[in-house]
Amino acid sequence: MMPLVTAAQVGCAQMRGGRRCGPGRRVGQAGITVIEVLMALFLISIIATLMLPAIATTWKKSRTNRSMSNLQQIGVLVADYQNNNGGRGARRTNGGRWGYTANPDNYYWGAMYEIDKRVFHSPHSWATSAYEVDGPRSDGHIYTDYGFNGVGAFWLDEVANFEVSSTHMARELSTYANPALTIVAQDHFESMIDGNGDVPCYEFAEDPNILNQGHQDFNPNKATANNSETMLLEIFRNQNFCCILWADGHVSQIPITGVWDPRWYTGGFKAAQEGWEKRENGRFVKPAPYSYGNAFTGRF
Numbered sequence: 001m002m003p004l005v006t007a008a009q010v011g012c013a014q015m016r017g018g019r020r021c022g023p024g025r026r027v028g029q030a031g032i033t034v035i036e037v038l039m040a041l042f043l044i045s046i047i048a049t050l051m052l053p054a055i056a057t058t059w060k061k062s063r064t065n066r067s068m069s070n071l072q073q074i075g076v077l078v079a080d081y082q083n084n085n086g087g088r089g090a091r092r093t094n095g096g097r098w099g100y101t102a103n104p105d106n107y108y109w110g111a112m113y114e115i116d117k118r119v120f121h122s123p124h125s126w127a128t129s130a131y132e133v134d135g136p137r138s139d140g141h142i143y144t145d146y147g148f149n150g151v152g153a154f155w156l157d158e159v160a161n162f163e164v165s166s167t168h169m170a171r172e173l174s175t176y177a178n179p180a181l182t183i184v185a186q187d188h189f190e191s192m193i194d195g196n197g198d199v200p201c202y203e204f205a206e207d208p209n210i211l212n213q214g215h216q217d218f219n220p221n222k223a224t225a226n227n228s229e230t231m232l233l234e235i236f237r238n239q240n241f242c243c244i245l246w247a248d249g250h251v252s253q254i255p256i257t258g259v260w261d262p263r264w265y266t267g268g269f270k271a272a273q274e275g276w277e278k279r280e281n282g283r284f285v286k287p288a289p290y291s292y293g294n295a296f297t298g299r300f
Contacts, residue, residue, distance in 0.1 A: 063123035064238040067187065068253070070119045071146065071245040074185060077115045079249060082172070089113075089170025094192045095132030096144040106132040108191055109148040117143040122187060124237040127230055129190045145234075146245075147188025151195035151265040151276065177268040179247035181261070186244040189234040193265070195276055200235055200242075201260030 082089050090113050095106030098117050110120045122145035128137065135141040176182055190198055235242050241253040247267075254260065266272035 060124075060239055064241070064243070064253075067122045067124065067238055067243045068251050070122065071185060071243055071251045072249075073119050074110070074115060074146070075245045075249045075251065078113055078184065081113050082170070087172035091169055092150050092192070094150075096129060096191045097132055097134050098143065099134045101132070108144050109185075110143070110146075121145055122237065122243070124239075125187075125234060126237075127189065127234060131191075144191050145187070146185045147190050147193045147198075148185050149183040149265055150192040151199070151272075176247050178263075180250065181264055182247040182267040183264045184245045184247050187235055187237050187242045189231040195265060198231060199260070199262070199265060200232065201262045201264070 078089065090109070091104075093105050093107045093109050093112055095101070095103075096108045097106050098108055098111050101107060108117075108120070110117060120143040125142070125145040128142075128144050130136070133141055133144060186193075188198070193199060236256045238253065240256040242256075243251065243253055245251050262273060262276070266276060
């Protein structure tokens with residue numbers, strides 16, 4: 001016997017072309033309603049809002065990790081250079097040039113070690129010294145983002161990374177007093193760190209409080225910031241941390257709230273410490289007048 005078909009089923013089967021068959025349904029179409037589309041978009045927007053902070057944090061962390069990796073590679077290559085040159089490193093320079101220059105003092109220190117310049121770019125960097133460079137950062141000259149510890153190289157023997165002030169030659173690895181606590185290179189605005197107002201363990205004499213929001217000289221516009229402010233921002237460019245390469249080859253991060261030890265720059269040589277303070281005559285070797293942890297650095 002043929003199964004009975006109700007009139008409703010027959011009518012429903014005949015309804016095509018978008019006519020309704022039952023409450024809220026269309027026959028012959030897989031379409032969705034406007035309300036369903038809006039609900040889907042609403043849910044997507046909520047998910048995106050919840051995920052964006054995590055994505056941004058991951059992105060920033062990956063850029064910081066890139067900087068740490070760069071410094072680690074630099075450390076390996078500097079050690080390799082010294083091992084192939086009787087334990088000695090390259091001579092001291094004070095410029096930012098990778099291309100040819102008639103004055104060897106104007107080369108970037110990475111060029112003296114014959115290292116691929118691409119590892120000298122820190123992703124979080126936005127400004128570096130324009131002194132003796134190949135060109136502006138806007139033209140792609142962005143490979144001078146790490147400063148070499150040259151404290152004392154011009155005025156005292158037996159200090160940190162350079163041992164003979166007359167020749168400015170880098171010292172042998174075996175002669176470091178405390179390699180694990182001696183800075184080789186770090187995040188910095190300048191290509192060569194001299195100790196004359198460019199280290200965060202001592203006062204930035206020209207405008208020491210300028211990073212403090214409550215200070216009368218505070219400048220919220222980084223494009224017109226004073227040199228000291230720009231320098232500190234670059235030192236702590238990695239989310240308020242400074243990436244550092246130490247003489248024993250390890251890398252680490254020091255927070256803006258950390259306590260900086262001047263011996264990290266002098267290599268633990270007492271005479272170097274005394275000579276540094278005597279040379280600066282109190283100008284750049286006073287304790288910081290405020291905690292760097294109170295500084296305003298949220299302009300990245």
